[in-house]
Amino acid sequence: MAKRRAAEDLDATEGVTSPAPKKQRNVDGRDGRDGREELLNGRTSLDEVTATEVNDGDDNDEEETAAPLRQAAPTAGYDDLYLDSIDRHVLDFDFEKLCSVSLSHINVYACLVCGRYYQGRGPKSHAYFHALDEGHHVYINMQTQRVYVLPEGYEVLSKSLDDIKFVADPRYTRSDVAQLDRRTATSKICYTLAGKPYTPGFVGMNNIKENDYLNVVVQALAHVPPLRNFFLLDEFSSSTASKTHTNAELVKRFGLLVRKIWNPRAFKAHVSPHELLQEVALRSNRRFTLTAQADPVDFLTWFLNHLHLGLGGSRTRPGSSIVQRVFQGKVRVESEKLEAVGASAAAAAAAKAAETNGGSQPSPQQSPDSMMIDAPLPVRPGGSMAPPPPPGMGSHPSHHQHQMPPPGLGGAPGQGPFAQMPPPPGVSSDSGMFNMPPPSLPPGVSSGMGQQQSSLPPSPSSLPPPPSFSQQLQSQQQQQQQETPSKTTTVAPVPTGPTVDISRFLLLTLDLPAAPLFQDEQERNIIPQVALTTLLGKYDGQSAHTARVDQSDVRRRFQLQGPLPPYLILHMKRFSVNKFITERNPTIVTFDPRGLNMRPYVDNATADDGDYTYDLVANVVHEAERARGDDVAVDSAEEKQTWKVQLRDRSGATAATTANGSTSSDSGDDKWVVAQDLFVEPVAGELLYLAESYIQIWERRRRPTNAAGAGANGKAKAKPTNGTGIAKA
Incomplete structure (x- = not known):
């Protein structure tokens, strides 16, 4: 059988190469052959070849993803990517x-x-x-x-x-800060991302749970111009002396919150104090938290002192920080200790007598044996019981030879079964007993001391008469002088007149009169009213106030010392705490927000001390709410405390304009707003006093610059400003 001829001639396939074998892959997924510089599509960078491109297509191998590359700069043309x-x-x-x-x-x-x-x-x-x-x-x-x-x-x-x-971190220039409080014809209304209008500086603060006490204090301090300007310009960051203080973070967070309150390009019309609250809770050891209500006055006092220390202030040198330069003043305190009367006088006399007899022999009332109900009797060497020493006698061995046994025990010289009783307390003689003449003894009876005594009691006529009370007291004093002749008692001299001290303060406390206990004629509860000037009479130097200090009554008089600080903080004391409940005084304090005259309360007020007229800046008020259950108020439940603050808008953003289209800072047309949590609403200035005022911040009115204050060259003299200017107070 003939062979089948080939389909192709062998000579025609001489130039054809055999197929390439599979590429050997390393653990990292790269080609293991030589000639890596000619890898796939002529690429020379191995970093640009991914594991999928290197893979030969075997389905059993898992696909690998390379990590993204780190870049120092964006790719050209992709600067705005993402x-x-x-x-x-x-x-x-x-x-x-x-x-x-x-x-x-x-x-x-x-x-x-x-x-x-x-x-x-x-x-x-x-x-x-x-x-x-x-x-x-x-x-x-x-x-x-x-x-x-x-x-x-x-x-x-x-x-x-x-x-x-x-x-995230607002920053301001000096020109921006200078424009905050200037009145302009155009309003300074800003808008959020949602299109909601708001005024910088008058925004709501988030009440996370029960932190409205902190919100009102921060809002009030943020509207004090010198303090506000200091934190808006972030002057604390440039100071390296106080950065290492433990309160440096507290100052930093407060400054950031103030800058956010005055932010003209905010995304939202409110801010949250959460960051500041966390630092406050840490520094105060959980004394002030966002979950428990607290007293704004307690927080204000704590916060101002820690701000002062965090800003590098000194504990002894006054005016060492912006806080003290703005709020600190001086008051003269005249204290006089009152003399005790009645039971208090008796207690004071007893205490003085105890001090006088401090090193002498204890009195009968203070004797250790007199405090024991059944005192053990000492045992005598003969086996008989010895009676306790009489009152006024110590346990010295020299006294034992004069001690006498009780009646019927015998064995004592000169005593029988009907021996005379010891003297009453406080009466003593040289031997500790009354001296009696020795009676005649019958023959054959010996007393053991070479004398004869009778066992019969002596006749009553032979006993001496009992001493009187004056003789007993004189005898006791003579005995004390004989026993302690060398010991002298020194008594501290009692001050004959009042003492005067000069103290420094950051806020002044005003005492409200007691609320009435009865109803009025219409059988309705009376809401009492009192003028602010009446409460300020406490600091006129004439009104006396009694206080309990160290278990004694002290009468005090207060009077302010000039010059007064640029800003005054007044606190109306509304709450009193006893062992059971906290009582609230609902008295309404009436006041005019403009033109408070402080001259009658300053000692030796002169024109050189500056003006004494103050205008209201912020007013923290209290509201009491009954607890509600199923939309019904529960009378037996405790009142819930809520706080809000009334702020003056001096910038002209919401103030009414005059007839000619311009505004004036002295026209009395200031716009007032009330801020409570996230709600900011306008309020009439004539109705501010209707709420229960608790904390007020007053600003000293600046002197107007006029021709009278000009110098010789016709130019007005520049004076340091503490209101809207940038200069420190």
Whole structure:
């Protein structure tokens, strides 16, 4: 059988090469052959080759994904990559900067897509994993305000992110601060992202649970111009002396909150004090928290003192910080100790007698034996019981030879079964007993001492008469002088007149009169009213106030010393605490918000001390609410305390204009607003006193600059301002 001929001639396949064998792959997925520089499509960079391209197509091999590359700069033409994913409506930088995973406050970044906080931006950080898992790529450093794109890691330098940086940490210039309180014809109404209008400085504060006591204090302090300007310009950051103080973080967070309150480019019309609250709870050892209501006066006192120390202030040198330069004043206190009367006088006399007899022999009432009901009798050497020493006698051995046994025991010289009783307490003789003449003894009876005694009692006529009370007292004094002849008693001299001290204060306390106990003629409860000038009479130097100090009554008189501070803080004392409940005084304090004259309450007031006319800046008021159950008020329940603050708007943003279209700072047309949590509403200035005022901040009226104050060259002399100016108070 002939062979089948081939389909192709062998000579035609001479130039055909055999198929290439499978490529050898290493563990990292790269080609193991030589000539790697000519790998696939002429590429020379191994980093550009992925595991899928190197794979030979074997279905059994798992696909591998290479890690994203870290870049120092964005790719050319892609500078604004991922910026369209930023959501400004979810950004809220008011909460404490803590990582949502590790709860660390170090190197915290905020995701600009979802608003959460994460720590770090390295390949193993929480922000890096969040970028890979959720696809959120834009992050801002909360300390440096620099924006990065993850996982690439390069910085974004786009100007479109400046509004986010300003909201996270607002910054102001001196010209911006100088324009805050100036009246202009155009209003300063700003708008949020949602289009809601608001006025910078008059925004609501979030009440997380029970922290409205802190909100009203922060709002009031944020409207004190010298203190506000100090924190708006962030002058604390430039001071390196106080950065190491324990309260430095407290000052930093308070300054950031003040700058957010006055932010003209805010995304929302409210702020949250959560970051400041966390620091306050830490520094006060949980005394002031966001879950428990507290007294605004207690918090204000604590907060001002810690701000003073955090700003580098001294405990002894006055005026060493902006807090003391704004609020601190002097008051003269005249104290006089009152003499005790009645039972108090008797107790004082007994205490004085005890001090006088401090080193002498104890009195009968203070004798240790007199405090015992059944005192054990000492045993004599003969086996018989010895009676206790008589009152006024000590336990010295020299006294034992004069002690006598009780009747019927015998064995004592000169005593029988009917021996005479010992003398009454406080009466003694040289031998500790009454001296009696020795009776005649019958023959054959011996007394044991070479004398004979009779066992019959002596006749009554032979006994001496009992001594009188004056003789007993004189005998007791003679005995004390004989026993302690060398001991002298010194008594502290009692001050003959009142003592005067000069004290410094940050706030003045005013005492409200007691509320009436009975109803009026219409059988309705009376809400008493008192004028503010009547309460200030406490500091006129004539009114006396009695206080209990160290178990004694002290009468005090107060009088202010000039010059007065630029700002006065007045506290109306409404609450009194006893062992059972806390009582509230509902008295209404009437006042005029403009033109409070403090000259009658200043000692030796002169024109050189400055003006004494003050205008109201902020007024913290109290509201009592009954607890409600099923929309019905429960009378037996305790009252719930709520706080709000009334603020004066001096900028002209909401003030009414005059007829000619201009505004005047002295026209009395200031606009007042009341802020309670997130609600900010206007209120008439004539109705401010209707609420229960608790804390008031008054500003000293500045002298108007006129021709009378001009110098020789015709120019007005520059005077330091403490109101709207930038200069320190």
